[in-house]
Amino acid sequence: MKVRLAEFVPHFTGLGGLLLGHARYSLESRTAVMHQVMQKQQQEIDSWFKEKGWSYWSPLSILARLMEETGEFARLVNHLFGDKPKRSEGADQRLEDELGDILYTLACFGNSHNIDLDAALQKSIDKVNNRDSERKFKN
Numbered sequence: 001m002k003v004r005l006a007e008f009v010p011h012f013t014g015l016g017g018l019l020l021g022h023a024r025y026s027l028e029s030r031t032a033v034m035h036q037v038m039q040k041q042q043q044e045i046d047s048w049f050k051e052k053g054w055s056y057w058s059p060l061s062i063l064a065r066l067m068e069e070t071g072e073f074a075r076l077v078n079h080l081f082g083d084k085p086k087r088s089e090g091a092d093q094r095l096e097d098e099l100g101d102i103l104y105t106l107a108c109f110g111n112s113h114n115i116d117l118d119a120a121l122q123k124s125i126d127k128v129n130n131r132d133s134e135r136k137f138k139n
Contacts, residue, residue, distance in 0.1 A: 003045075015088060016071060020093070034118070038117055038118040038121075039116070039118060041107060042107050042110060042111055042116075042117060044106050045104070045111060046111045049108075049111075056108055056109075056112035057108070057112075057125070059109070059113075062105060062108055062109045062112065063109075065105050065108075066102065066105045066106065069098065069101040069102045069105055070102060072098055072101070073098040073099065073102060075097055076094055076095060077095075080095075104131075
């Protein structure tokens, strides 16, 4: 059971149009679609674990896995953008793969503690927006 944004949007014109503010989609509809997708993905992971008869790892094991995946992402970023970059072919796909591994691990942690990742992310976005609304950043 794979969940894709196209399943939720009639006459889908592409992820870019949906997420980047295509006139066809209001901010509210884009947010609703992303919320549905994130919930479905958490449910997909949870269903798969239940189907296999597995339980989630302990919080410390999930944290160790998250650190492992974050380290793999950090190594890749260093290889691609560090002082001594290595091969860059397929870089976007490799970055996407590593971020996907991190998100999967976070979803497992969220599921094991009944945390809605969409709600958690929205709270953080709201917190940053309120805290930094008047802050000036160096570019």
